[in-house]
Amino acid sequence: MNRFQISISAHRIVKIKPGVVFNIIEIITMKTCQHFCATDTLKRKGCCCYKSVIAGILFNWTRLSKVTSSNKMIEIKAPPGLVTQRLDNLYTCMKEKKFTDVTIVVKNKRIFAHMVVLAGCSKFFAENKDNLSATFSNFEIPVIEAILEYCYTGITRIEDKYLEKFKDLAKKLQISLITVDQMKYLEYCHLLDVLESIDIIVENFKTVHTQSCFLNFPAESLAEVLKSEKLNVSTEDILTALKTWVDSDAKNRRNQLADLLSLVKLPSISNELIITKLLDFCNTYPESNDFFKRVILSIASGCQSPIYKEENTNGDKIAIIGDSNSSTANIIEVYDGKHNSWTISKDFKFLKSDFASVLANDWILIIGGYAISEKVCYIDLKTGQKHTLRSLYQGRYNFQAVAIHGESSTDVYAIGGYGNDILRSVERWNSGSKNWERVAPMLKAAYFHSASVINNTIYVAGGRSRQNGNETSTNELQVYWPETNSWSYRAPMIQRRERHSSVVIKGKMYVGGGFIWDTKTLLDGVESYDPNTNMWTSYCTLPNPAEGISLCYFRKKLLCIGGNNQSSFNNQTNVWEYDEISEKWNALKSLNKSRVRSNAIVIPNDSII
Template sequence: MSDKSKRSWKTKIKRGERSDVGNTLDSKRLLDSSEMENESGGNSCRCSSTSRHATDVLRSMAEMWKQKQLNDVVLVVGKHRFGAHKLVLAACSGYFRRIFAENSALESEAENQFVCTLHGISYRAVEALLESMYMARLNVDGQNVEELLHASHYLQVPFALNVCSEHIKRNLTVESCLRTLALVSNLELVDLEETTLKLAAETFSKVSDLEDFLLLPYEPLKKLLCRDDIIVDSELQVFKALVKWMEYDRRRRTSHSVSLLECVRLPMIKPCDIVDHVEPVAFLMNIAECEALVKEALHYHCLPLRQSILQSSRTTPRSIIKMSTVVTLGGHPRRSKDSVSKTVRYFNPDSKEWRYLTEMGHPLHHHAVAVLGGFLYVAGGRHTTDRTEHPTDRAHRYDPRTNSWIEIASMKNKRESFQLGVLDGMLYAVGGRIDDSTSLADVEKYNPYTDKWETISPLSDPRRSVAVATHNGRLYAMGGSGNRRISNKVERYNPKTKKWETKRPLSTPRFFALLVSASKNLFLAGGATVDQSGNLQCVDKVERYECLTDTWTSLANMLTPRAEAACTVHDGKIYVVGGYSWDSNTWLDSVECYDTAKDEWTVMKSIPKPYTGIACCTLVLHKLP
């Protein structure tokens, strides 16, 4: 091409005139849709593409497709043939991108044009998907949604998959959800499958009576039966629905008996219903593994005190609620004439408020709590504000699934101002006091299997108000007071050797401190000590103990120094509740939270009344008042 011809061609483009190259392109429209910036004295420019530019390019490609210009691939579906552009197909379809990149399964039909034969999808779906690639629209209705969904999944067309999924969601009903579940179960459409499963779970009583339930394939049925949010009056309904599904085609479905029966929460069925309705199903009871599951459920009911160590996925109740939250129990009031609290409250993370959950059988303060197997254990403490009263040795267990209490074996020692630790499925009561003058070095271990407390190796000396926590298979006891001395001792119990080891002591002796395991370390906060004048004062210092190196690191101080408070870890953060300030001689209702990642404290919603000797823990709730 001569220089004159080149100048003539450039002039045509600048003026927006049609050239002999690409006669469907409007070059002026393309230039107008870009932001132009002059550089180097105006001899060059930089174009910044806009969404309009992309739209114009797609429109031009669609025009060429309609006019069958520059096609370089032919799609064959049965006797139907569709011309297209490889670049467009590869941009819109993961399937074609892979095929073209590998340059396989393609046969040359003519120069620079290839043929690709598609199997297992309809020509109508391919035609609609091709149009959607070029026109950015897809018409979906009840008649074509299934074949479009199948084709768009086969060809990996995200745009079409999203359109089909949204159409199905908008039109999902109780009557259609099981058919939809069967349709999408193998398509890896996680969001659509979850929406469908959620509706089926919410309406399980209805959908389990539909014929579509009997036609469900094994995999989607198992996903449904495993859900925690199935709404039924009784787990027996789930069992009966499964039996009905099995009996619809027992010969083919018996092989799934064990894996599906494992999804049924048999321990949540009343013992009388197990005897009357589960055991009589002979074809299940003739399978050894199924019989073992039924026996497991009966044992769970027969041995209620062992339930905390018999927990499994089958002992979790069906519920739309599964709230892990901070729970407080009891407490000593500010005025001695006021009643000791027996109220159990929980912190609602949505409303940011403390709300009533239940009540203990007796009011308690300076008691100890622990959570084992999802059950809340409460032990020791005192019932009244009368200082001459001895603490109790009684212990109880709370079941948040049924909102019920049961008494377990009493401790060997009456004690208050102590802590419970959980280690290897057992509870450890460490130290404490019998009265104002008598502290305990005794440590005892509770075994839920035998419902007995057993005395183990004691602390090195008698101490009350010891901070206790478990970490990496060891039980730690720090600080405390006894024999008119405040301790800085750090001791660690090894359950294998059954002995206590001495570790690096506290930099500040303290009692009524708070110890928790969080973020791979132990954190010690608060408590009280004696100043140089011999006066009690609260410790605002917070320290992190690194067990592997036996070292301490100082952290951000508490906002309100306190003793006789409660502490727990929830969602990686440390919550400190209530307590007493020796600095201001004040009962506290304030709550503060420590972020271990940010090393900072924040103020939370206060509890309704100020208490000392309050207890708290983190508990999963399955029902609310």
Template sequence: MSGSRKEFDVKQILKIRWRWFGHQASSPNSAVDSQQGEFWNRGQTGANGGRKFLDPCSLQLPLASIGYRRSSQLDFQNSPSWPMASTSEVPAFEFTTEDCGGAHWLDRPEVDDGTSEEENESDSSSCRTSNSSQTLSSCHTMEPCSSDEFFQALNHAEQTFKKMENYLRHKQLCDVILVAGDRRIPAHRLVLSSVSDYFAAMFTNDVREARQEEIKMEDVEPNSLWSLIQYAYTGRLELKEDNIECLLSTACLLQLSQVVEACCKFLMKQLHPSNCLGIRSFADAQGCTDLHKVAHNYTMFLADMENNALFRDDIECQKLIMEAMKYHLLPERRPMLQSPRTKPRKSTVGTLFAVGGMDSTKGATSIEKYDLRTNMWTPVANMNGRRLQFGVAVLDDKLYVVGGRDGLKTLNTVECYNPKTKTWSVMPPMSTHRHGLGVAVLEGPMYAVGGHDGWSYLNTVERWDPQARQWNFVATMSTPRSTVGVAVLSGKLYAVGGRDGSSCLKSVECFDPHTNKWTLCAQMSKRRGGVGVTTWNGLLYAIGGHDAPASNLTSRLSDCVERYDPKTDMWTAVASMSISRDAVGVCLLGDKLYAVGGYDGQTYLNTVEAYDPQTNEWTQVAPLCLGRAGACVVTVKL
């Protein structure tokens, strides 16, 4: 092959290479940013905003490495920029056969087909021109090329974890099951290991758990573990007062540092004199130094008091301070810290009032009050008229006497007694005449429940609005109830037992003022009409009553007492009273339940006994001035 032919081939090849690789970028910035991802190029930007691309001459490499040789190398190392090369600036290069051996694409094989060299040269030139034109034409019609591009999906991790969460929800592709208590939680080892150092160490080392399909999590609360597994997939976690301690202890075990930090900050916001010592102890047990420090500083005021000169040298005073501090700051231990000093002062527990009832004169109008300090009953006032089977409730430290019967007719009237001024006032009447009703106050309003209107047993309920000063009906009970026991517990109104006209009831239902619905609860073990009802420490007590109307020869009066726990929806029998009491008045005073008066089948009783829930024992206290059954008994803070 002649030298001119080599020179032509080199020039032609370089033209093609520069047309392919020496163009400008399509825009000053090749990077493209969108919601889906980012693009960017590796080239350098020129002064005109385009992109300069390196031709072979701009590299500090022997040109022989790309198939041709020249006398010296081009050195642009000290140049401020790498200029574009043009075909006119490219010198002619001399190639040898050895040079072309490493670049076969530069060679055109010579074929002896009987034609002359000129014809071959013409054909070759024509062929090269045709091929070059085709290549250049295709390059000319293409969009401007750029260097390598990279794409990054900005929401790739989010979309991936959403799919993983969906797999978790449908229990797909799960390769491990975590067992906590009686709960089995499927999950993916890869996700758990990427979030938790605890699981990463477990699954990436040669330990027994790494090969097990089921892993038992000892001493881990199941709901907290499930919440943290969901957090591993979603990055979201709900912190509440009732789950924060379990979440924090489980997060410490699983080495979830971000969750531990969030839980500690949550507990810092919850610090209070009633829980600061408990939180400090809990933080110390979990190794949460920041939380422990904050909780400790919160309690430092007590330490300052210990150094006060007034208390420092008085040993007895220091003991009293420590006793009071433990009692008030550790509410969960109060049952174990009971002493004469922990009982409420008698002047702060209120005064017990016994209002009206049936006596030997067939209708008492008197009101007595019980003084806990002197253990004595004293008459204080009289109602304006005779009332039997009425209801009484305390609202704003005043006694509201509602409904009843006067011996001739059923009443719908309401009166209010102020113990401080010892005066009576008339209130707006109920919409319905009622006797044998139950009355209680729930979240401000007063409720009149069931009863008898003189013709039929009632399942209707009215509510007194003290702001609007009017009565309104609310949802009706599922069963008509007269001589019903009514009490308030945990934001709900309970209607217990009573009579429906044919028999005494053992059914119980509760009213939710927020949904305006009654819901049936577990039944008592015995039928009870004329039952006394009160509450203490989250429990509902049903005391005394009768199991059938008096006309029934098998009717029996009851001395039995049972207790209802709304958490378990179960009734449990407790210690019985010393005697049977029907139509007994029941109320809580201090930390004891008082059963006042009643009827034992022969006598209207004036005896009173008190029940201590902590010892499960009944004791006799001072008797009433007047024996009475069906007295309404309430506590008023004076």
């Protein structure tokens, strides 16, 4: 189910305006009841409105914090999150039909609520407070329920097909929504519990860190922001924000700088930033010297490589291998770049559909495949012969395999895919031991994803996962760090996608084409990911929307091979080469056989296959 969240950001999360909270409190604290019951204060204590308020705001007085005093008045401040807790209590009362005093009728269904809450959020209800019943015949029940949830909690989720109706109803009821253009919200962020707003700060960090309210963030909240894997801004922005934050109160904050700098991820540091931003830190705040040294040592030890070395394409041939169709999956075609020609290799009858393939030294490993196969073999490019290897622990298909080449051996990873269900599991094969072993599983199970290797780190992009019981295409980027056998999230792709392809060019990952399962949409966009900045950028558009394409970096050009642009019966033989200067795709010699969800592998010139 595709759901929308209304938000101040592109992710559309609705947060209640501070003014709404205070409108509710203003009504609650009126000395004489201007609500819907008798004005006598003794009678007022027995009205349903009063009971609902009491039910919503009761809390344990022992949790009170930050008591300050002046000459005659004592100010008592509630602990963080208490306002949200009060609203949640009221919402629970509404769902359990406790102390309700207004009835909303929609589609022959009655929904009960508290007028005190609705009047605090909606001018419509505030101006019609004597009318304890309202009928909305032109709106669906999910729309009404979403509006009520928003009024009570300040956040709601709604299916995209109801979004416009939701906005129409909000306008009719004169309920204010936070949108992307209403950035004045940031000016009031100090009125909210900052810990409750971490997601909003992360999503809007590029704007937030330029606002005056950013200077009031506590160090603990800033640390939570820096820890977030969804922080999609450049390292330069992060370092600029940190220095601005420290400069605003250097006396009290400089001792916290080292801890905050330690949360900046080293893969995001480049040489230029080290020379400029970090030296600036060191000159101003010696407390950052340890972090500066850690970065230098990391580079010297090879843990990261800001200066990327271009891949060795190692020849003028491409082997296109695999297919989702079993009738062509056993046929390998080889492209000769010098003569712009394709030749069909011999028929490898042992090959099935939907397997993964990867180059490991002079071998092409063939792993798994349809009907949850756990078999593994390889084609020796020196002899052209097929040999069997030890099987996977878990049979899988529609997964990805990548290789990390070391000085003495090569590790091959089989990642995710489909078995008896969507898989999180990952297995590693070593060319020295010839054995498979299980390693840390992905954070989220996925199949139809892509996987690429940059500087010995594996980047798994998109795919199809399960959310709320339904399968859906995702834009998540999961990253595996072999040194620590651990996974983490990095910035998500711009576009959700599955059945796409990815390739690494000059230290960046390019992801293109694909399909959105829940909307049945074919994609033509190509976007690039820079691990140094943890940011995605739109790169170009494919000649036509297609899923199951194979992207390949060959002779310093991006190639797009095969794919499917309509249905499983319209697989393509097209081969395109992208000219970055003219920003155009040029057609190369077409395949002999159509291909979808195959793998394009650059192989040595003298390969026998």
